[in-house]
Amino acid sequence: MKEEGKISRWQVFYDDISMLFVLGVVIPTIFYVIWGVMELANAPTAVITGP
């Protein structure tokens, strides 16, 4: 809740485009890209024996 003369901290956060930029790039990079790349890179390869 706002007090007179003081801007809410949330409002300050929402106005900070560079902070939102960093979060908006970092979150999908960690959860989607890095996590996914690690799973694909670490998958075992089938060893085929015989003919």
Place this chain on the structure above:
Amino acid sequence: MANEMEFRTCPITGKKVYATTQNLMWINAVTAVVFILIGGIMALLVALTRWPAVHLLSPEWFYKALTAHGLNMLIFWIIFFEVAGLYFGSSVVLNSRLAAPKVAWLAYILMLVGSILVDVMVFTDNATVMFSSYVPLQAHPLYYLGIILFAVGALTACGIFFGTLAIAKADKTYEGSLPLFTFGLSAAAIIAVFTLACGAIIYIPTFLWSLGVIKNLDPAMYRLLFWGLGHSSQQINVTAMVSIWYLLGALTVGAKPVNEKICRTAFVLYILFINLASEHHLLTDPTLSPAHKVFNTSYFLYLAVLASMIHALAIPMAVEVAQRKKGYTKGLFEWLTKAPWGEPGFPAMIFSLLIFGFIGGITGVVYGTEQLSIKSHNTWAMTGHFHATVVGGTTLAFMGLTYYVIPLIFRREIIGKKWASAQPYVYAAGMILLILGMAGAGTLGSPRRHWDVTFADSIIPFSFDPTVLLFTTIAALGGILAAVGGAMYVGVSVLSVFLGRKLAPNEAKLVY
């Protein structure tokens, strides 16, 4: 080139319109319309081929036309238009000069060269690889180079947008927070940076692979990163489209956001979580774990869906409040029935909202669950879903906005106002038929990207439930109707921009 500091003041909004910004918006928007024309012709050819009764093109031409349709519509038309929108949202809305106009022209040239390279490669049979160009299906190296150039250009345009925000802030051309429309576009630009970065990470190795420098590329890795580009680029569209809904609400009925906090929270949720949705494409892939699939596919607890639900309340609410203030208070719905349905912007906004939300959004969330993905993956229902979001939603909103950009920014009177007013209705009706046809056939198993669903040439005979053919016909008829609507849009906008009467400096009116 115009003087960087030269501007005029818009008689309607009181905004400063810098000549450099206006020229850049003009060239990007006109180029966008050229690409929707190419993509639209391809759309008609594809629709006429998928309709078994006509079956127009040969398979070679069909797959080529389908590749061109996807790229010209999903990438070139939409991103050129969005770049024009970014310059509008930063420079015009904030009363600021544009950052580095020469670099902005360079960005335009990069995008143009990239898109021409891609189209030339596709039409000369060097890149029949579909929009997704899945490795190991290989296209000519120049195709990948074209995509890379286009992405670098688009990324540069995003940089110009952020640069202009910084200049406006330093020059104090606005007070307090960014206007909501510009805030929404900032969200779109942030999403675009992640998107284009994924594109760079995957297309540069793919380019080298096509040259023979790299021998092996893991196709699953390609899919993971490609969809970081391919799906997220549609999230840019979603975010830009929602911003445009707010703008069209203001232009058509004078709606203003009821609660800035709520609207902005929804955009912040988009910024943080919507890009995780790329996972939707990978739900039936081998190798990726269920944890990765469930976490990402739910956009982190469905928080991006929550954002769309918030917009779905906030926009109609803003319209209702504005209309009630004008005195349309009778009953529950007089505010809606007395809305300016004869002006193109209003029906375009409402149909865009309904098609995007009710058809595109709901199918997206349903098909995007790990379970139902098995029933819909790679079927025509998927094609139906993204035609609802990107075409019925985004494209229709962009079309609606065009009818205001032409008089206000390009200073030309619209030629064929009646055609313009009818256009959103025709286009929306066509799209709804198309989407329902696709969804119906797809639910019964009809595949996407397929030349012949009757399987006449297969060694092992197979045929679908005949209902599939009925739905396919409905989709084709819808496609033809939508092509008519698209042609009306291209006709009105091209004629108006080039031949429309030039408006006097103080002449402009919003109401049709």
Place this chain on the structure above:
Amino acid sequence: MPITSPETYWWKPADKQEKIWITVAIIWCLILFTMMPLWHFVGGQNPSVEPMKIRPDDFEKVASAFIEKYKVGEEAGIPVVKPPDGADVYLKGQMWNWVPILELKKGVNYKFHISSVDLMHGFGLQPLNMNFQIVPGHDNILNLTPSTSGTFHIICNEFCGVGHHTMVGKIVVKD
């Protein structure tokens, strides 16, 4: 207006209607989120992914050995294979066939290994309409138990070149 800056203090409490709508939406989102892992782990509605890479030529080798071992006939030039109960079944996607044609027994569990030896393919089992992405270099492992007898077809629903639309395979399930 959305194109003008908002008032200085715009962080204001939401209205009652807005609060109700958002609360309902959040609850709905949480239900959706909870159901997805529940259907997977409790409801058994998804294959549990077994990550396994396999080189395309290796897959070609094991698939050929499988076909040779259990082949019972040929149809339209494509081998017909009848694997023993509970065997590992290898299904190969290639431009533009699914090889081999399979003869399975109702109610018996088979471990399917599906992969491609050339491009990406899309496994679309009809008329059930169950679809899986088939990626070269990766083994899509599915535990399948046919629960009805009859003839099923596999179409390809990922673009794999100009003959893509002719790519059809077959599974016959017998009592």
